[in-house]
Amino acid sequence: MSIHSFYENAPKHLVAVDCIIFGFEDGKLKLLIMKRKVDPMAGAWSLVGGFVQDNESTDEAAARVLKQTTGMDHIYMDQLHTYGDVNRDTGARVISVTYYALIRIKEHDRILANDHGAHWLSLHQIPPLIFDHSVMLQHALDKLRDKAHTYPVGFELLPEKFTLPQLRNLYEEIYQRELDKRNFRKKILAMNILEKLDEKDKSSSKKGAHLYKFDEAKYEQLMKTGFGFTM
Amino acid sequence: MSIHSFYENAPKHLVAVDCIIFGFEDGKLKLLIMKRKVDPMAGAWSLVGGFVQDNESTDEAAARVLKQTTGMDHIYMDQLHTYGDVNRDTGARVISVTYYALIRIKEHDRILANDHGAHWLSLHQIPPLIFDHSVMLQHALDKLRDKAHTYPVGFELLPEKFTLPQLRNLYEEIYQRELDKRNFRKKILAMNILEKLDEKDKSSSKKGAHLYKFDEAKYEQLMKTGFGFTM
DNA sequence: CCAAAAGTGTTGGCCTTACACCCATGA
DNA sequence: TCATGGGTGTAAGGCCAACACTTTTGG
Known part of the structure; x- marks a missing residue:
């Protein structure tokens, strides 16, 4: 042919x-x-x-x-x-x-x-x-x-500055179940890809929640290797 | 339009x-x-x-x-x-x-x-x-x-009757690394999807290895739910 | 001062991994 | 009898899940 x-x-x-x-x-x-x-x-x-x-x-x-x-x-x-x-x-x-x-x-x-x-x-x-x-x-x-x-998808959906309760809320929406507050913070912070800002967001509580943003360098590094993210 | x-x-x-x-x-x-x-x-x-x-x-x-x-x-x-x-x-x-x-x-x-x-x-x-x-x-x-x-893919590649060393060998090929003999058997048998046959396959050793085949019923059941298969 | 959400550590159980010796048999 | 691959159990450490109280502050 x-x-x-x-x-x-x-x-x-x-x-x-x-x-x-x-x-x-x-x-x-x-x-x-x-x-x-x-x-x-x-x-x-x-x-x-x-x-x-x-x-x-x-x-x-x-x-x-x-x-x-x-x-x-x-x-x-x-x-x-x-x-x-x-x-x-x-x-x-x-x-x-x-x-x-x-x-x-x-x-x-x-x-x-x-x-x-x-x-x-x-x-x-x-x-x-x-x-x-x-x-x-x-x-x-x-x-x-x-x-x-296996991938930090949640971060693509949030604004540049966000609080940990917001991030957790997002994952709860994705998984359609509640996530333990303490375990969530522990795991996320252990990844060491977040930068804690001095600002607080008081829009959803009187005490206010710390704002975070991504540490681009560490984030890129982690993206290359992939990581476990079992909630 | x-x-x-x-x-x-x-x-x-x-x-x-x-x-x-x-x-x-x-x-x-x-x-x-x-x-x-x-x-x-x-x-x-x-x-x-x-x-x-x-x-x-x-x-x-x-x-x-x-x-x-x-x-x-x-x-x-x-x-x-x-x-x-x-x-x-x-x-x-x-x-x-x-x-x-x-x-x-x-x-x-x-x-x-x-x-x-x-x-x-x-x-x-x-x-x-x-x-x-x-x-x-x-x-x-x-x-x-x-x-x-997350899925017992290996079973699709083997003949109906196979030995555990064969199955392990297959997974070693897939993952391109050695798997511990005892841990492998433990995990596979714990899934309870294999039926042990009376026959032995002596083609690769003098002692001979037991032949197994899949328990279709349990296998189907497990396929529906998916399962963890971390080696 | 109280309501409402943020933040913080520890423990127990399970699962994973590492590891060494005996068994059966054909040559 | 010996060489070859088959078969077996246990212990330690790491990881995950469960769990309750204190802090802050606006109203």
Whole structure:
């Protein structure tokens, strides 16, 4: 078979990227989803996605989609899984590559998101999603929990300065269970990746909680090696 | 935008599946790779792969490719990652979804494999592979090791009856380090998923080692819940 | 002065690891 | 009888989970 028939006889497919975009706000883990604009299922809730173009990699497509919706660059993203069932999209045969992203909600462009019909919803309030998007979300959650054991994912979701109770609250949201206050502090501080600031955040208590930020150098070092993070 | 322009304006892409096929034979972890038949890179070593057709899911495409090469059905397979760089295949823009498979080499169709130009090579003897296939292999190995912590992957690679030294040897190959004989037996037997047979295998020692096989019921039960398998 | 959240250490149990000798048998 | 790989138990240390009280301060 010649090179031409080898490649040219093969069928081509629409390829999409769909992003499961997590954020953290008001002590809740949230998801950015949007109202679909086109048929079939126009008006129904959907993950944020788009088609892969000829001149971009799938990773770049995901980053582009994210930027278009949130205005943000250089976001933490990871590829999750590719959904390839023939009839998963009722409009056409579309193979979808999913990514999850972790976003600091405060830093994103709320106006841009609204223009796209995108909204942050708390995980407990997520309506049914089109096609297999609910399954994608569930897999993303499983992966997020899994990833949190070996990677400091939580830090991507918090603002630059944060308190330990906030961080713990975030992990409690991710794992959907309570974490022991003392054990949590012990473990986090033992990693030695946090820098204690002189400021306190009194927004959630009278006593006030110390603010911390990441020690970038140690954090980068730890990222290279990975680490155990069993809660 | 109408439904037609939404789907029809989007570009289409060649989508391939590439399989990282692991087997275990003569105490070595092996990989099934083949000589590529078409240009570019005809004659070079390649993973086993093929294009996704219109009437099949990506999972089905991977299973088909595997069956065409080994004659085997109902193989343990898992999707790994999708490689979407624009220029990763020098012949055309191809998006590749990778799968890894665990095979009992003894049960596969060696003649069929040879007809396809496919060969089992020990991991240490793998030549450079085309395109990004070496990267795919490395990721598959990482994933296999990772998966082995939470899933009894080793059992998929052994014949129905096997000895504990064989099983340990397999895990040593996967982790590329020695495992303590006593601790290994303790842990495996504590899982209570093995059935001890009356037969012995004397092929590798004069004393002979007891043969075991899996207790299907308990094994299925354990597969549902997952389990820790730290070696 | 009281309510509400922040902060702080110790202990027991379990799990992991390290480690050495006897057994069975074919050659 | 000896060489080869198979099979067996125990003890120490590290890690994780459970647990309750004091501190601070705004209202």
